[in-house]
Amino acid sequence: FVNIKEGKAEIFIPKAKRIYDAPVFYNPAMTLNRDLSVLVLRVLNPKTVLDALSATGIRGIRYALETNAEEIWLNDINPDAFKLIIRNLKINFGEELTLNDKMARVKGEKEILATNKDANLLMAEKFRYFDFVDLDPFGSPMEFLDSTLRSVKRKGVLAVTATDTAPLCGAHPKACLRKYNSKPLRGELCHESGLRILIGAIVRYAVKYDLGINVLFAYYKDHYFRAFLQLKDGAKEGDKSLKNMGYVYFEPKTGRFEIERNFLPSREGAFGPLWLGPLKEQKFIEKMIEKAEKAELPQKNKLLKFLSIIKDELNIPFFYDFHALARRNSLEVRKLSDVCSILQEKGHKSSRTHFSPTAIKTDAPFEIVLETLKLLQ
Ligand code: SAM
Numbered sequence: 001f002v003n004i005k006e007g008k009a010e011i012f013i014p015k016a017k018r019i020y021d022a023p024v025f026y027n028p029a030m031t032l033n034r035d036l037s038v039l040v041l042r043v044l045n046p047k048t049v050l051d052a053l054s055a056t057g058i059r060g061i062r063y064a065l066e067t068n069a070e071e072i073w074l075n076d077i078n079p080d081a082f083k084l085i086i087r088n089l090k091i092n093f094g095e096e097l098t099l100n101d102k103m104a105r106v107k108g109e110k111e112i113l114a115t116n117k118d119a120n121l122l123m124a125e126k127f128r129y130f131d132f133v134d135l136d137p138f139g140s141p142m143e144f145l146d147s148t149l150r151s152v153k154r155k156g157v158l159a160v161t162a163t164d165t166a167p168l169c170g171a172h173p174k175a176c177l178r179k180y181n182s183k184p185l186r187g188e189l190c191h192e193s194g195l196r197i198l199i200g201a202i203v204r205y206a207v208k209y210d211l212g213i214n215v216l217f218a219y220y221k222d223h224y225f226r227a228f229l230q231l232k233d234g235a236k237e238g239d240k241s242l243k244n245m246g247y248v249y250f251e252p253k254t255g256r257f258e259i260e261r262n263f264l265p266s267r268e269g270a271f272g273p274l275w276l277g278p279l280k281e282q283k284f285i286e287k288m289i290e291k292a293e294k295a296e297l298p299q300k301n302k303l304l305k306f307l308s309i310i311k312d313e314l315n316i317p318f319f320y321d322f323h324a325l326a327r328r329n330s331l332e333v334r335k336l337s338d339v340c341s342i343l344q345e346k347g348h349k350s351s352r353t354h355f356s357p358t359a360i361k362t363d364a365p366f367e368i369v370l371e372t373l374k375l376l377q
Pocket of ligand 1: 024025026027030034052053054055056057058059075076077078081117118119120136137138
């Protein structure tokens with residue numbers, strides 16, 4: 001084992017040449033994911049929090065040390081992970097730890113509980129108990145979703161990571177059909193469509209419980225997807241969420257896309273179903289930035305840069321990637337800022353997007369965007 005620090009936490013992690021060979025999983029590349037999650041908790045102030053798939057415990061321990069959460073649960077099915085979680089709880093919270101029947105408990109200012117169970121079993125036992133549940137699995141979160149929607153309170157928040165980008169981005173379409181009941185899209189829009197397929201699948205699971213979903217913040221970064229979803233209680237809320245479901249059509253020859261809000265696609269060639277609603281709540285992002293500016297976080301600078309792109313990003317589905325657009329239409333690539341200023345002169349909004357450094361989101365129709373690129377040749 002080696003001792004490391006991340007945020008306010010100090011933990012032991014297994015020594016291994018490659019992270020996936022280690023008996024308990026710890027990925028330093030996910031520090032930014034955990035930093036952003038700490039900020040989300042600081043904005044939301046949930047009292048009861050579950051880190052359902054804890055591995056070393058780093059996430060739950062950071063939530064306990066760096067947020068106002070009062071009762072934090074950590075859980076992992078792997079007995080080696082559970083042993084390590086206990087060891088890590090001891091370093092961070094002293095020896096005041098009681099152990100019985102596969103449960104460890106720290107009782108201090110905050111209550112911290114660690115269990116060694118199947119996450120689905122634990123969540124089934126804790127019905128409508130948590131204000132905030134975090135799912136951070138290997139690959140897809142879908143196998144945990146039903147019990148998560150039952151164990152989170154009806155106005156609670158769900159935080160979901162998905163690292164199975166190959167299915168969601170269309171490299172393994174059959175796996176996407178199985179896991180997400182959705183037809184994925186390849187090409188330059190695949191990361192945004194992957195994120196929207198993930199959210200869309202969660203919405204379809206949620207509405208059967210008469211719950212709706214409000215997307216507080218969802219993003220793609222470093223080969224994973226992450227979504228913070230606020231549940232809305234009531235059948236009407238479910239109906240509202242379903243109105244934001246639909247399909248995307250994509251022309252590989254030109255890069256032209258079209259969206260359709262509908263329960264079923266009206267014509268051939270549709271990709272989805274997927275979520276077509278907002279990927280952020282502007283006020284929520286602004287609050288996160290406010291908190292981040294005052295915070296001490298391991299990846300603070302990187303995080304502030306990332307959040308500033310998110311803040312300015314237009315909250316509309318899909319974008320034009322100028323490398324792809326130029327290639328598909330046999331044109332030369334031009335500077336994004338030049339394209340944006342012409343679009344602005346024509347009365348259209350445009351912004352950068354975190355999905356691609358070479359793309360813009362705009363309310364201009366495809367024909368105008370293409371015409372603008374042609375004008376700049
Ligand atoms: N949240 C951790 C972090 O931020 O470092 C990483 C979690 S790791 C990606 C996923 C963990 O889920 C593994 O430690 C694995 O043992 C655990 N796991 C897999 N299936 C599980 C199940 N059915 N119930 C509980 N834990 C499970």
